[in-house]
Amino acid sequence: MARIIVITSGKGGVGKSSIVANIGCALANEKKKVCLIDADLGLRNLDLLLGLEGRVVYDLGDVINGVATLHQALVKDKRCPEHLFILPACKNLDVKDVSLTYMQTIINELQSDFEYILIDSPAGIENGFINAIHNANEAIVVINLDISSIRDADKVIGLLNKRNILDVKLIVNKVDPNLIEQENSLTVDDALDVLGIPLLGIVYYDENIMGSGNKGIPIYYNHKSISCQCFKNIAKRINGEDVQPVKYKRKSLLAKIFS
Amino acid sequence: MDIINFRSENNTLIMTINESCDFRVVLECIHDRLKILKQNQTMHPPYVSLVLGKRVLKPNELLELIDVFIKEKVLLIDSIITSNYEEQKIEVVEGSIRAGQIMKFDNSVMVIGDVHDGATIIARNNIYIVGKLMGYAMVRSKRGKVVSAIYQNAIVKIFDSRPILLSSKNGDLLSYEHGEVVRNLVEEYKARRGDFNGAYYSNYLR
Numbered sequence: 001m002a003r004i005i006v007i008t009s010g011k012g013g014v015g016k017s018s019i020v021a022n023i024g025c026a027l028a029n030e031k032k033k034v035c036l037i038d039a040d041l042g043l044r045n046l047d048l049l050l051g052l053e054g055r056v057v058y059d060l061g062d063v064i065n066g067v068a069t070l071h072q073a074l075v076k077d078k079r080c081p082e083h084l085f086i087l088p089a090c091k092n093l094d095v096k097d098v099s100l101t102y103m104q105t106i107i108n109e110l111q112s113d114f115e116y117i118l119i120d121s122p123a124g125i126e127n128g129f130i131n132a133i134h135n136a137n138e139a140i141v142v143i144n145l146d147i148s149s150i151r152d153a154d155k156v157i158g159l160l161n162k163r164n165i166l167d168v169k170l171i172v173n174k175v176d177p178n179l180i181e182q183e184n185s186l187t188v189d190d191a192l193d194v195l196g197i198p199l200l201g202i203v204y205y206d207e208n209i210m211g212s213g214n215k216g217i218p219i220y221y222n223h224k225s226i227s228c229q230c231f232k233n234i235a236k237r238i239n240g241e242d243v244q245p246v247k248y249k250r251k252s253l254l255a256k257i258f259s
Numbered sequence: 260m261d262i263i264n265f266r267s268e269n270n271t272l273i274m275t276i277n278e279s280c281d282f283r284v285v286l287e288c289i290h291d292r293l294k295i296l297k298q299n300q301t302m303h304p305p306y307v308s309l310v311l312g313k314r315v316l317k318p319n320e321l322l323e324l325i326d327v328f329i330k331e332k333v334l335l336i337d338s339i340i341t342s343n344y345e346e347q348k349i350e351v352v353e354g355s356i357r358a359g360q361i362m363k364f365d366n367s368v369m370v371i372g373d374v375h376d377g378a379t380i381i382a383r384n385n386i387y388i389v390g391k392l393m394g395y396a397m398v399r400s401k402r403g404k405v406v407s408a409i410y411q412n413a414i415v416k417i418f419d420s421r422p423i424l425l426s427s428k429n430g431d432l433l434s435y436e437h438g439e440v441v442r443n444l445v446e447e448y449k450a451r452r453g454d455f456n457g458a459y460y461s462n463y464l465r
Contacts, residue, residue, distance in 0.1 A: 151358050154375055158357035194393070196355055196373060 002035075002114045004107060005238075006136035008160075010152030012123030014144045015173040018213060019203070020120040021049040022227075025220040026235035027116055028077070028084035035074070035114045036086040037107075039132035040122040044089035050077060051216020052086065061090030064102060070109055079221070085114075100134050107135045116238075125159060133160060138167040140200060144174050145186040150194055157197060169200040171234065176205040177248050201234040203227055204248060262288045271337065272305055278312035282320060286327060293331040306337040313342055321369065322389060325351065329371070339369075355390070356380060376412070395422075 007020050017040070024036045038046040041060070047053050052075050058068035070087075077084040087106075110117060121132035133139065139160050143153045157168055172188050179185040192199060206227040212219045219227045226246065233243045262285055264275040276285055309324075316324065321339070328336050339349040348366040356362055356370065358377030367384040374380055378394035384403050386396050392407035397416045405415050410425040 151377055154358035154377065158360050161354075161357075194376060196375075 002111045002117045003138060004111070004117045004119065004136045005138045005140060006119040006121050006133050006165075007140045007142060008121040008129065008133065008156055009123065009142040009149065010125060010156040011144075011149040014142050014149050015203075016123075016142050017046050017049055017120055018209065018218070019140075019142055019171060019173060020118050021046060021218045022220045022231040023235055023238070024050075024084055024086075024118055025077075025079070025218050026231045027238065028080040029220075030235055030239065031083060032116055032239070033082075033114045034084050034116045034118065035110055036084070037110075037117060037119045038087065038089035039103075039119050039128065041089045041128060041131075042091070043122070044091055046086060046120055047075065047088045048216065049213050050086065050218060052077065052088075053216075056088045059088045059090045060106075061092070063106070064090075070106060100131060103131055104135050125156065133163060133165065136165060138169075139165050140169050140171055141195075141197070142171050142173050143191060143195075145172065145180070145188070145191060147186070150186070150191055154195055157195065168197050170195060170197050171200050171203065173203045174205045175202050177250075200237055201230060202245075203230045203234075204246070263292060272307040272334070273310060274307050274334075275310045276312070276314065278314050282314075282316075286323065289324075290327055290331075293327065293333045296333045297331055300333055304333055304335050307334045308337050309339045311339060311341040315341075321349070321387070325369070325371070329353075349385075349387075356394070358394075374407075374413075392425075 007016050007023075009016050017038075020036055024034050027034045036046060038044050038060075040046070044059070047056055055075055057075075058073040060073065062068040063070050063073050074085045074087055077086070087110075107117060119132050119136060122128040141153050141156060141160075143149045153170075160168055170192070172191060175188065176185060180187055188199070188202060204226045206219060206225050208222060208225055209219050209227060212222060219225050220231050222228055226248065229246045233246060236243045262277045262280050266273050266275070276289075325336060328334055335353075336351045338351065341347060341349070350364055350366065350368045352362070352368060352370045353372065355372035356374045356378040358375050361379040362368075362381070364380075364382040366382065367386070368380070368382045369387040369389065370380070371389045373390040374388055374392045374394045374396065376393040379397070380386060380394070381397045381399070382403070383399045386398060386403075386405045386407075388396075388405075388407035390407070391409045391411055392405070392413040392415075393411045395414045395416075396405045396407075398405060399418065401418045403417055405417070407413070413425045414422050415425055416422040
């Protein structure tokens with residue numbers, strides 16, 4: 001049976017989709033069979049981040065309308081062809097058209113074939129969000145170190161607990177130690193203090209992350225980047241291994257000048 | 260007469276505690292009984308209501324009593340019933356109250372966890388919080404009080420007083436009663452704060 005994990009945040013723009021893409025790559029490179037489901041219906045962009053837009057033939061809408069079977073709609077990632085698949089969301093379909101029971105049948109069908117099913121939830125706490133969390137049995141909440149994202153995450157955790165998803169873990173994204181030092185950002189301790197859920201990992205801010213998303217190569221494949229190491233650690237912790245934290249290396253003055 | 264008695268009423272388990280017996284003796288007796296129960300525990304722990312009779316417990320004693328149950332995990336406390344004039348019933352909430360949640364209670368309440376920023380808790384008599392109060396706490400009766408291990412930008416309102424912003428930096432136990440903050444430091448609360456919140460900080464990963 002697959003572990004069904006929903007990645008959610010409440011607030012938009014904190015980096016849910018890129019985290020799903022990168023954790024998916026990291027888990028697949030650890031030889032786990034992973035399926036990524038884009039539940040952000042209507043605004044699909046998980047395939048863009050993975051550089052798979054050109055290879056999408058059928059999507060969730062076609063599966064619902066009976067044009068294609070579920071396995072035809074799954075897109076294989078060529079970087080790890082046996083292990084990473086994504087189910088793209090539909091581009092022109094109303095969210096209302098996808099009912100809760102339909103999502104459940106899709107996930108039940110996928111459950112026997114995969115070890116991990118990661119669901120990318122949309123921002124907000126409306127229909128789409130409920131659709132995404134309905135079938136999950138674990139959740140990862142993503143925050144940035146600002147007050148509004150922490151408050152939204154707190155509400156989301158309340159909603160998840162109400163729906164009996166009690167295994168909720170935290171990822172703090174876009175952590176910039178320089179900003180924390182200048183006291184322009186909250187610290188990770190502050191966030192943990194408010195939310196009171198176990199921490200799965202921290203992802204340091206990296207200038208290359210935007211560019212790599214635009215090129216369609218997840219930052220996980222850029223092995224020089226510090227974010228890559230963070231994602232590797234997170235994937236290992238999801239597997240249940242005990243990993244030491246990544247050490248943040250400050251750029252020296254010379255490196256700053258010549259960069 | 261026995262120190263503790265069990266009976267069942269309308270499908271709920273009720274545990275009556277002798278009124279006149281010494282509190283320490285009661286605690287020991289409950290502890291022993293729970294240990295015996297633990298040996299032949301087979302199913303999910305059932306809920307129990309504690310009947311205290313005319314016994315009046317201080318907040319820290321109440322906490323000790325609840326602690327015994329939490330440690331053994333044989334019985335879960337549903338509520339505490341006293342025939343004390345003001346506090347007839349103390350409901351027990353385990354876990355934190357999160358942003359956006361509004362919880363109302365007809366009588367007193369004890370929260371074992373935090374009340375987060377943006378959450379609201381309203382009770383008729385007293386509110387005890389074993390953890391941090393960061394949100395809004397309101398008591399409806401005139402003689403009610405709000406007791407919390409730590410206040411962090413908390414807003415407290417008692418009866419018709421104006422809401423007051425409270426912050427305690429050194430983790431003191433403060434009790435806010437009508438019109439004034441009563442400082443009664445209890446070392447036990449400080450120690451307990453570690454139990455409930457410290458677990459999260461200790462596994463600080465990256």
